[in-house]
Amino acid sequence: MASLNVGNLGEFLREQRRSAQLSLRQLADAAGVSNPYLSQIERGLRRPSAEILQQLAKALRISAETLYVQAGILDERDREEAEVRSVILADPSINERQKQVLLQIYESFRKENAHSASDGPGDGGDGAADRAGAGGGDTAPGTPHTPADDGTSSN
Structure with a gap:
């Protein structure tokens, strides 16, 4: 083989x-x-x-x-994780602190999804995505922020 x-x-x-x-x-x-x-x-x-x-x-x-x-040295899923990490670490447009935060968020999503997958059906990502976006108040550049996004209004 x-x-x-x-x-x-x-x-x-x-x-x-x-x-x-x-x-x-x-x-x-x-x-x-x-x-x-x-x-x-x-x-x-x-x-x-x-x-x-x-x-x-x-x-x-x-x-x-x-x-x-x-x-056959590395499993496909391991490769995908390593590539995501490599891309984040190689991105010159974000600083080292931002890279570490992104890696922490990525790892927390992977852990939560692995845990959710073992609990039963469902995508398991909604709660983590909601929590990751909560509290920061920042939106990605070029992303419109609408009052409907967080239930607040600037009017």
């Missing part, structure tokens, strides 16, 4: 390399691996380490988590 994952990884890498319009040699040079080694990975003959996958991901300009999932 492991060879199947390695084969799928190799096919995926080849597809990503071709999409990036890179030759095997160019990708090998950019990732810091040998041309024959990369060829063996693409053909499913070698199983690369997480470190090599990270180097390949950087050279291909894709997330390492995507390659980890393809290689």
